[in-house]
Amino acid sequence: MASFEIQSKPNKMKSKLAQKRKGIFKNRLYFVLVLPIFALFFVFQGCNKKEAVDKDKPISDLSIYNLPSKWTNQNGQNIEMKNLRGKVLVMVMIYTSCKSACPRLVADMRNIESRLPDNVKEHVKLVLVSIDPEVDTPKRLKEFAIANKMDGEHWEFLRSTEENTREFAAVLAVNYKKIAPLEFSHSNIISVFNAEGELAYQQEGLGVNSDETIKKITEEAVKLN
Amino acid sequence: MIPLKKIITFFLLLICVGLFAQEVKMVTISGGTFVPLYGATTKKPVKVAPFSIDVYPVTNAQYLAFVKKYPDYSRSKMKGLYADKSYLTQWESDFNYGKNNLSNAPITNVSWFAAKKYCECQGKRLPSMDEWEYVAMADEKRSDARTKEEFNRYILSWYEKPKTYSNPVGQTFKNYWGVYDMHGLVWEWTSDFNSIFLSGESRKDKDTDKNLFCGSGSVNATDLMNYAAFMRYAFRGSLKANYTTKNLGFRCAKD
Numbered sequence: 003m004a005s006f007e008i009q010s011k012p013n014k015m016k017s018k019l020a021q022k023r024k025g026i027f028k029n030r031l032y033f034v035l036v037l038p039i040f041a042l043f044f045v046f047q048g049c050n051k052k053e054a055v056d057k058d059k060p061i062s063d064l065s066i067y068n069l070p071s072k073w074t075n076q077n078g079q080n081i082e083m084k085n086l087r088g089k090v091l092v093m094v095m096i097y098t099s100c101k102s103a104c105p106r107l108v109a110d111m112r113n114i115e116s117r118l119p120d121n122v123k124e125h126v127k128l129v130l131v132s133i134d135p136e137v138d139t140p141k142r143l144k145e146f147a148i149a150n151k152m153d154g155e156h157w158e159f160l161r162s163t164e165e166n167t168r169e170f171a172a173v174l175a176v177n178y179k180k181i182a183p184l185e186f187s188h189s190n191i192i193s194v195f196n197a198e199g200e201l202a203y204q205q206e207g208l209g210v211n212s213d214e215t216i217k218k219i220t221e222e223a224v225k226l227n
Numbered sequence: 228m229i230p231l232k233k234i235i236t237f238f239l240l241l242i243c244v245g246l247f248a249q250e251v252k253m254v255t256i257s258g259g260t261f262v263p264l265y266g267a268t269t270k271k272p273v274k275v276a277p278f279s280i281d282v283y284p285v286t287n288a289q290y291l292a293f294v295k296k297y298p299d300y301s302r303s304k305m306k307g308l309y310a311d312k313s314y315l316t317q318w319e320s321d322f323n324y325g326k327n328n329l330s331n332a333p334i335t336n337v338s339w340f341a342a343k344k345y346c347e348c349q350g351k352r353l354p355s356m357d358e359w360e361y362v363a364m365a366d367e368k369r370s371d372a373r374t375k376e377e378f379n380r381y382i383l384s385w386y387e388k389p390k391t392y393s394n395p396v397g398q399t400f401k402n403y404w405g406v407y408d409m410h411g412l413v414w415e416w417t418s419d420f421n422s423i424f425l426s427g428e429s430r431k432d433k434d435t436d437k438n439l440f441c442g443s444g445s446v447n448a449t450d451l452m453n454y455a456a457f458m459r460y461a462f463r464g465s466l467k468a469n470y471t472t473k474n475l476g477f478r479c480a481k482d
Contacts, residue, residue, distance in 0.1 A: 068306055168419060169343070172339060
């Protein structure tokens, strides 16, 4: 009796296995469809692996990536500051209708960009934030970017609500005031943030020597290599 | 049945009274125009739309209720981005303002971010600098007492008085609008404190500076008034949004 039972079990198991196998074969079509999706998923995972690891780390206390504000860029895409995580950020606040200080600030930004070697530049985003969101629509920002030859992928032009802009200025310690339609007074500060969104350096003034700023950007970018 | 009903009614009443007491008193400020003493590039009047403002600055007890509800804003959890190290240092611990601080004394050592968040959580906002100054130019009787020498002397004498921040709210004068403590207790955050230029970036402010610094020889009411206002604007101009100091508090406003 006992031996019969022992024999019968494997038999049952075999038949179950066979059934399962049949099931698998039946679902072959399904597999053909699903496998590539899985494969794609893994490929994506592979690409993002380095960044994904970084992004698991909690955002530090001093990081601008704590800011919940939403922004729109020159291409009409909606972003949050934390979407820029992993890049060294060079930031400045300007407005496109500005005639006096901003063209020089913009020139300073372009000058900084032109002096960055390629292996540094790939880790850098140069961000221009509008203090006049009413006038500086994404379309206008795009035109400004093109007109000023700042249309590359490492240039980002952002605008948000007046309140978010005021808050962001507070973070950068940038003061500004609307003194007339299409005219603002504002601080001339270029800020460098490390890949974690912490303030690393600030350059104050117009047309000042950018050596120290470039040194800081390079230092922070090298850490990412 | 009847006693139970009575008890329930009693408790409901108690809750209502409690809720009512929580409601912070605000007054309506009718709109108008005025020429701010500092920061106006032209001498053109600034328009202020009607709004409401808290009668008193926010107190320790009120702020405690806020951090209990939003522990991210408690002393130990507060993010460095939003406040410097002296945030709430005068408190005994995260959820206790301690015995040395009166429950009805104004909350101080709070950053602009904290003040802004507090007001937002009450469905309010910080007053703008123009709004604040508009309310602050009133004495007991007049909506604009800036040319009164006595009024200016009062403000300036407060600037010299130490430690007024530990006093309870509501002990200074009630002004024309029914608002207390605009002068005499603490300095206050405004939503656009970071719109001041005293470091030569805004060249157009120059003549105000000249007036101030050249007027020191003869002191009349206008000079005093300019000086008092200059102190406030200079103070605001020196702030950064994460700064906290023991003589700087805030109150909220609403459209």
